[in-house]
Amino acid sequence: MDGPGFDADLPAQVERALADFLGHSREEIVRTEPGVAAGIDTLSGFVLGGGKRIRPTFAWWGWRGAGGAAGGPAAEGALQVVSSLELIQACALIHDDLIDSSDSRRGRPTVHVASAKLHADRGWLGSPATFGLASAVLVGDLALAWADDMFAGAPLPAATLAAARPAWRAMRTEVLAGQYLDVRTQAVGDASPEAALRIDRLKTAAYTVQRPLHLGAALAGAGDELIGTLLEFGGDVGVAFQLRDDLLGVFGDPSVTGKPAGDDLREGKRTLLVALGLQLAAERGDDAAARVIADAIGATDLAGAAVDRVREALTSVGAVAAVERRIDELTTSAVAALERAHLAEPAPSALAELIRLATQRTS
Structure with missing residues (x-):
């Protein structure tokens, strides 16, 4: 085509x-x-x-970047795989x-x-x-x-589907492992930044960006070196995406995000934003801010002025600024990995735009 x-x-x-x-x-x-x-x-x-169709989009550009066709029978088969x-x-x-x-x-x-x-x-x-x-x-x-x-x-040769199965199997296991780890972390009360980042890597980075890219590239016959670079790129973009989502979960406009502000707090999620908030408050000796943040975790009735107080506490101790810096660092390293991948056009331009959309401050 x-x-x-x-x-x-x-x-x-x-x-x-x-x-x-x-x-x-x-x-x-x-x-x-x-x-x-x-x-x-x-x-x-x-x-x-x-839905934003983020995962099929990353998978599609993995396919195209590794030399897959834009249209025709093979592309139709790839489209069915990425849509799944x-x-x-x-x-x-x-x-x-x-x-x-x-x-x-x-x-x-x-x-x-x-x-x-x-x-x-x-x-x-x-x-x-x-x-x-x-x-x-x-x-x-x-x-x-x-x-x-x-x-x-999907109407693709058996060998083509077989090449993509390792990514498919890994992705299903990783997302479920990430979900379990998320639940377990809440249950044991692990509020460390390290625990939050482990969940981000499994539940979001691997599932949302890394494995979809791996899947699409494998469908197109990519070798280990290219797949390795895409996994590096995807890990950075995926974590940056989750960190932006964490910020929007507390500071975002519900009419844009589609979820009530403070939902992550009410659900007791130990995000990196919350973990850094508690850590920085302790380092500064700001007991009042630490108490506001800690009391909000799992508070099912959290709303209105209480959410505003958490926002103020997270900002005042420097947690918001620290997460923004981490997003910037991850974005920079992702761009560098994308340049090293030497993907076929127009995949590099499309993926650069996805980086921007995944990490922008408003949606």
Whole structure:
């Protein structure tokens, strides 16, 4: 295919691939088991109801940067593979919302909340909340199972899919390991910066940037040296992305982020921002700031003026400035790695723009 192919509007192409797969998969099961239609539709609505498509985008530019075509049969197959990452993401988000008891996602009710409402509205037997929790677990599990189906069913040679499987397997394990580590860190109360960075590396960097790049490049036949450089680039970008997300979770505008300000604090997340806040407050002997930050972690009723006090404390002890410096350092090292990769155009330009979008201060 001549011209830009799928490069020109990748999110729309990912949306098309997902809609085609979900529609076909729904038809297969609902034809014989119509009672599951509501659950299937919940998943389809969640997957197709928004999202930045970050993981398919990084995977696509790994494919293109390693010499993959912009259009044609091979590109169509690669598109299906990279789009399947959104189903892993759906599983992770649905279960994450359940773990965190979150009420909203992207400005809409989370899957367990929406499913509980469906139960209540229809007057079904039993507890709406229990039904909502069970439905979210099962819908998330289905998303993960269908991700494998979408990957395996891509119209690509078996050897091409086999080359990408190490990245696929590593990514699934790493994101679940990162989620478990996140839960465990909250449970044991480890507020160290080192613990926060370990979670960032596993749960965000590896899953959001490194392995998608690895996956796309492997599909295009990239060698170990290029993949190694992309993993280095992706690690820095991924951590910087998570640190920006941590800042926006406390200081961001909910109308932009899609989540209430302070949600990470209410959920008890030990982010690097919080860890540095506690560490710097202790170093400065600022007991008042340390108490404000510590009391906010896991405070489910945190809102309004209380969130403002945490913001003031994190700023006054220097935690915000320290995280901003770390983002700048990671961005600089990511740019250097990108230059060393010598990717095929237009991948370098596209990835440079993704660095900017991932680390900018407003979204």
